Amino acid sequence: MSTPAGGALAALTAGQRERLAALAREAAFPAGARIFEEGEPADRFWVVLEGRAALDVSVPGGPRPVVETLGPGDLLGWSWFFPPYVWHLGAVADGPLRVREFDAAAVRVVCDEDPVLGYALARAVGGVVAHRLKATRMRLLDLYGPRPGGGAP
Amino acid sequence: MTAPAAAVRGSAAVPLPYRVVRRDEETADTVTLALEPAGEGLEPFRPGQFAMVYAFGRGEVPVSVSGVERGGSGGRRGERLLHTVRAVGAVSAGLHGLRPGDGVGVRGPYGTGWEPAAAEGGDVLVVAGGLGLAPLRPLVRELLARPERYGRRSVLLGARTPADLLYREQVRAWSAAEGLLVGAAVDRPGPGWDGDVGTVVALLGRARFHPPDTAAFVCGPEVMMRATARELVHRGVPAHRIRVSLERTMHCGTGHCGHCQLGPVLLCRDGPVLGWDRAGPLLGVREL
Numbered sequence: 001m002s003t004p005a006g007g008a009l010a011a012l013t014a015g016q017r018e019r020l021a022a023l024a025r026e027a028a029f030p031a032g033a034r035i036f037e038e039g040e041p042a043d044r045f046w047v048v049l050e051g052r053a054a055l056d057v058s059v060p061g062g063p064r065p066v067v068e069t070l071g072p073g074d075l076l077g078w079s080w081f082f083p084p085y086v087w088h089l090g091a092v093a094d095g096p097l098r099v100r101e102f103d104a105a106a107v108r109v110v111c112d113e114d115p116v117l118g119y120a121l122a123r124a125v126g127g128v129v130a131h132r133l134k135a136t137r138m139r140l141l142d143l144y145g146p147r148p149g150g151g152a153p
Numbered sequence: 154m155t156a157p158a159a160a161v162r163g164s165a166a167v168p169l170p171y172r173v174v175r176r177d178e179e180t181a182d183t184v185t186l187a188l189e190p191a192g193e194g195l196e197p198f199r200p201g202q203f204a205m206v207y208a209f210g211r212g213e214v215p216v217s218v219s220g221v222e223r224g225g226s227g228g229r230r231g232e233r234l235l236h237t238v239r240a241v242g243a244v245s246a247g248l249h250g251l252r253p254g255d256g257v258g259v260r261g262p263y264g265t266g267w268e269p270a271a272a273e274g275g276d277v278l279v280v281a282g283g284l285g286l287a288p289l290r291p292l293v294r295e296l297l298a299r300p301e302r303y304g305r306r307s308v309l310l311g312a313r314t315p316a317d318l319l320y321r322e323q324v325r326a327w328s329a330a331e332g333l334l335v336g337a338a339v340d341r342p343g344p345g346w347d348g349d350v351g352t353v354v355a356l357l358g359r360a361r362f363h364p365p366d367t368a369a370f371v372c373g374p375e376v377m378m379r380a381t382a383r384e385l386v387h388r389g390v391p392a393h394r395i396r397v398s399l400e401r402t403m404h405c406g407t408g409h410c411g412h413c414q415l416g417p418v419l420l421c422r423d424g425p426v427l428g429w430d431r432a433g434p435l436l437g438v439r440e441l
C-alpha cells in the first residue's frame with residue numbers, strides 16, 4: 001500500500017469502485033484550461049490522476065484568487081452531490097492535468113438505485129468536505145501570522 | 154526517555170561568548186545568524202537540539218540550531234552555529250537586530266534531537282510549518298547527504314505566503330535533488346506562485362510512503378503539528394514513529410527550574426523532540 005493509491009474513493013469496496021468506473025472515463029486538460037465555472041451546473045466530477053487543479057473565485061475587475069489546489073488522489077468537485085447541483089467555485093488546470101471524469105447525473109441515479117453504494121459514496125464525499133472544512137478552519141487561524149495561534153519554534 | 158546526563162552534556166551554566174559573522178535576511182521578520190565562538194566552542198549539536206542564546210542586556214531565549222558550518226579557523230573551535238530567529242518580542246528582536254561583529258552568549262547543546270537513525274530503512278516524511286523548518290533543516294541535510302540509508306523521502310512545507318517561506322534558494326536546490334519530493338503549500342498565494350495553496354496537511358496526500366515503516370518529523374505551530382500527527386496516525390503511521398518538537402517557555406535549559414514542565418515531562422531535557430505517543434496525550438492537557 002502506498003498513499004495516495006486509492007485516493008478520494010479508497011474507502012469504497014472494489015465492487016463499488018467498479019460500478020462507478022463504468023460511469024467514468026479518463027480525460028486530460030491542458031495547462032490553464034477551465035474545468036468548471038462558478039454558477040454552472042455541476043454535471044460531472046473528477047478524481048485527479050496526475051497534475052494539479054486550482055479552485056478559484058471570480059472577483060470583479062481583478063485576477064481570480066486561488067483558494068485551494070488539489071492533486072493526485074483528490075476529489076475535484078462535490079457540488080454535484082448536493083442540490084442545487086451548481087458549482088460554487090471555479091476550477092482550472094494548474095499545469096497539464098490528467099483525471100478520471102465521472103458523469104454526475106448517472107452516478108446519482110446509481111446511488112438512488114443502490115443505497116449501500118450511495119451511502120458509501122456519501123461517506124466518502126462527506127469525508128472530503130469535512131477534511132476541507134478542517135483545513136479551511138486551520139487557515140482561518142492564520143497559524144503562521146505575526147501572532148500565531150500556537151507559537152512556532 | 155533520554156538520560157539527563159546525555160541531554161545536558163556540555164551545558165555550562167554560563168554562556169560562552171560567540172560573535173555574529175553573518176546575517177542573512179530570510180523573510181520580513183526573520184534572519185539567520187551565523188555565530189562563531191570567540192574562544193572555546195560548545196559541544197556539537199545534533200539535529201533538533203537547541204541553544205540558549207543570550208542577547209546582552211536583553212535576556213536569553215531558546216533557539217534551535219538551523220545548521221552548522223565549518224568556520225574559518227577550522228576544527229570544533231571554529232564550528233559555526235546557524236540560528237534562524239524571528240523577531241516576536243524583546244529578546245528575539247534583540248537577536249534579530251544583531252549585526253556582524255556583535256557578540257552574544259550561547260549555552261548548549263540542550264534537549265533531544267530528531268534522531269534520524271531510527272528512521273533508517275523506511276520512508277521519511279519531514280513536515281514543517283513556518284519557522285518550524287529551522288530545526289528541521291539539519292535533518293533535511295542529513296537526508297540529502299545519505300539517501301542510501303532511507304526509503305522514499307519527502308519534505309513538505311507550509312507557510313503563510315510565498316514570501317514567508319524560509320531558505321527559498323536551498324528549497325529550490327532540494328527540489329532538484331534526485332529522489333527527494335519537495336512540496337510547499339501556502340495559505341495565501343501571490344502572483345508567480347507555482348506551489349500548492351492550502352495546508353501542509355493536505356500535502357500528505359501527495360507524498361508516497363508506506364505508513365507502517367514511515368518515520369515522520371514534524372515541526373511548526375502546535376495546531377499544525379496536532380493536525381499533521383492525527384492525519385498520519387489515521388493513515389497508519391505508528392505514533393512513536395512521528396516525532397514532533399514542542400515549545401514551552403524555557404528558562405534554565407537543564408531540567409532544573411521547571412518552567413517548561415508539561416505533565417511529567419520537562420521539555421528542555423526530555424524534549425523538545427518527543428514521539429507522538431508521548432506528546433499527543435500531553436497536548437490534550439492544557440496546563441498542569
Ligand SMILES: Cc1cc2nc3c(=O)[nH]c(=O)nc-3n(C[C@H](O)[C@H](O)[C@H](O)COP(=O)(O)OP(=O)(O)OC[C@H]3O[C@@H](n4cnc5c(N)ncnc54)[C@H](O)[C@@H]3O)c2cc1C
Nearest residue numbers: 152153214215216217237238239241242243244245401425
Ligand atoms: C526548544 C525551542 C526552540 C526554539 N527555536 C526557535 C528558533 O529556532 N527560532 C525562533 O525564532 N524562535 C525559537 N523559539 C521561540 C523563542 O524562544 C521565542 O520566540 C522567544 O523565547 C520569545 O522571547 P522574546 O523575549 O523575544 O518575546 P516575549 O517577550 O517572550 O514574547 C513577546 C510576544 O511574542 C509571543 N511569542 C512568544 N514566543 C513566540 C513565538 N515562538 N512565535 C510567535 N510569538 C511568540 C509572546 O506570547 C508575546 O506575546 C524556540 C523555543 C523553544 C522552546
